[in-house]
Each structure stands twice: as structure tokens, then as C-alpha cells.
Amino acid sequence: MGLIGRCIVGFTCFMGCCFPACSNNIDAVWHSAPHTSLESEKVNNWLHHGLEKTTLVLGKLEQPTVPVYIHAIEYANEPVPWGEISRGNIDSITLHVNTKASLWALKEDWTLYHELAHLYHPLLAYRDMWLAEGLATYLQNGVMLRSGIISSEEFVQRISAGLARGERATRTFTGTLSSVSENMWRLKAYQRVYWSGVAFFIEAELKLQEEGVKHSLVGLIARYQMCCRKNASAGKKGSALHFLRQLDNLAGSKILEPLYHAYGIRRNFPDITKQQVHLAALYYLPLKK
Numbered sequence: 001m002g003l004i005g006r007c008i009v010g011f012t013c014f015m016g017c018c019f020p021a022c023s024n025n026i027d028a029v030w031h032s033a034p035h036t037s038l039e040s041e042k043v044n045n046w047l048h049h050g051l052e053k054t055t056l057v058l059g060k061l062e063q064p065t066v067p068v069y070i071h072a073i074e075y076a077n078e079p080v081p082w083g084e085i086s087r088g089n090i091d092s093i094t095l096h097v098n099t100k101a102s103l104w105a106l107k108e109d110w111t112l113y114h115e116l117a118h119l120y121h122p123l124l125a126y127r128d129m130w131l132a133e134g135l136a137t138y139l140q141n142g143v144m145l146r147s148g149i150i151s152s153e154e155f156v157q158r159i160s161a162g163l164a165r166g167e168r169a170t171r172t173f174t175g176t177l178s179s180v181s182e183n184m185w186r187l188k189a190y191q192r193v194y195w196s197g198v199a200f201f202i203e204a205e206l207k208l209q210e211e212g213v214k215h216s217l218v219g220l221i222a223r224y225q226m227c228c229r230k231n232a233s234a235g236k237k238g239s240a241l242h243f244l245r246q247l248d249n250l251a252g253s254k255i256l257e258p259l260y261h262a263y264g265i266r267r268n269f270p271d272i273t274k275q276q277v278h279l280a281a282l283y284y285l286p287l288k289k
């Protein structure tokens with residue numbers, strides 16, 4: 001077990017909002033001992049980098065420490081073939097890691113950013129899986145763009161390709177989005193569920209701007225950590241409606257709740273244009289130094 005943590009003194013400011021930068025710890029717990037100290041150092045370096053980049057964009061996590069359970073995989077086609085969240089008094093992350101992967105390849109992989117993004121929202125019911133996976137997938141790409149890991153062209157390309165897969169999958173997995181989400185694992189309807197959720201957050205992001213809300217989505221998510229996340233944790237399934245109402249309250253608007261109701265009963269895939277994806281990318285461009 002190795003505890004690493006570093007606090008960057010200062011604040012990160014974006015679109016008129018400022019919040020404390022990194023002050024969380026990330027704690028690597030190896031399922032079996034690492035083969036070499038170099039391997040352990042590489043994984044610690046990667047986890048620390050991922051937490052730092054994520055908190056710089058999304059703000060400080062409510063929980064002080066993030067335990068990460070590492071399963072070393074000897075052979076895999078990807079640097080991180082599997083990741084998942086376990087909810088509890090303190091939420092943790094489990095990652096299956098190809099320890100042969102270079103530090104560069106680990107930092108380029110999306111899985112850690114995705115799992116960390118999940119820690120910003122409470123545990124949600126299966127019927128709201130689309131909301132949880134949509135938020136983590138959208139924010140993962142936002143963090144990678146802001147951090148310079150992907151370019152804005154790659155952001156647009158990745159999101160557009162995902163939305164196209166989601167649209168194709170909607171022809172196979174019919175029914176309302178909430179009913180398909182409830183059965184996502186059994187149906188293997190991941191593409192429809194994840195990418196309908198990403199469409200929701202692109203639509204929400206642009207609506208917040210259209211209605212003159214002074215905070216972007218990440219500004220609201222950062223504020224939610226400070227006011228409300230603690231009471232929505234402890235492993236209990238939170239209500240998606242309650243989560244979105246709290247974000248709406250922080251925005252001083254009523255945008256997310258009606259959009260949530262409209263998405264839950266959707267039978268078709270949302271129509272998001274490439275232009276809208278380009279507009280969403282603007283929120284995550286690297287900040288000028």
C-alpha cells in the first residue's frame with residue numbers, strides 16, 4: 001500500500017467560478033504485490049497525475065482520499081482493460097492494469113479519468129444508469145481535453161463517434177431509455193445507455209449557457225461537492241431527481257429536471273449535431289497560462 005498525495009496551493013477558476021484545486025489523496029492498494037519498485041512507482045505516478053488533472057477541472061472531491069485497488073494484468077491489449085467503482089462510506093476504484101504499459105500509455109488511457117468522474121455523483125438506481133455513465137463519459141473527455149491529453153478535434157471525433165454508435169444501438173435496444181438502462185448489463189446495451197447520457201449532458205451544457213446561467217456544468221459539479229455530495233453518499237442509492245434538482249438550485253434555474261424527465265421516456269436517440277459537440281468542447285479548452 002502506498003499513500004501519495006500532493007496539494008497544489010491555489011484555486012482553479014473557470015467561466016467566472018473559482019474553487020479549491022487539488023487537495024485529495026489517492027491511495028494505491030495492490031491486490032498482489034507489484035513485481036518491481038519501478039512498477040509501483042509508475043502506477044503511483046499515474047494515479048497521482050490522474051487525480052491532479054481531474055480535480056483541476058472538476059474541483060476537489062468531497063471524500064478526502066480515493067482508495068484504488070490495483071489488479072496487475074500481465075497480458076492485455078489495452079493499458080487498463082477494466083475499471084469500476086465500489087460505493088461505501090468512502091467510494092473506491094478498482095482498476096485492472098497492464099503493468100507492462102508505459103507511464104505515457106497509462107496517462108493517455110481514459111479509464112482512470114472516467115472512474116474518478118463517477119466519484120463526483122452519488123450512486124444512482126439502475127434505471128438512471130444512463131445519467132451516471134453519461135456524466136462520467138462526458139466529463140472524462142472534458143478532463144482529457146482541458147489537460148491537453150486529447151485535442152479539441154479528438155474530443156469532437158470521440159464524442160461524435162460515440163453518439164453514432166449510440167444511435168445505431170438504439171435500433172437494436174428498443175424501449176424507453178430508463179427501461180433499457182435498468183437492464184443494461186443483461187442486454188449489453190452499453191452503447192445506447194452511455195451515449196444517450198452523453199447527449200443529455202451536451203444538451204444540458206448548452207442550455208445552461210442559452211439561459212444565461214453563469215456556471216457551466218463543471219462549475220455546478222464543483223459546487224455540488226461542497227454543499228451536497230456528502231449527504232448523498234454512504235453507499236445508498238441516491239435519487240437522480242434529487243441530484244439534478246440540487247444542480248438546478250445551484251444554477252438558479254430549472255433546466256436539468258425537465259430534461260431528465262424527457263430523456264427517461266425517450267425511445268429514440270437524441271439528435272446532437274457536430275456543431276453542438278464543437279460548442280461543448282469550448283468549455284474544456286486548456287486554460288491560457
Ligand SMILES: [Zn+2]
Pocket residue numbers: 114118132133136
Ligand atoms: Zn462508468
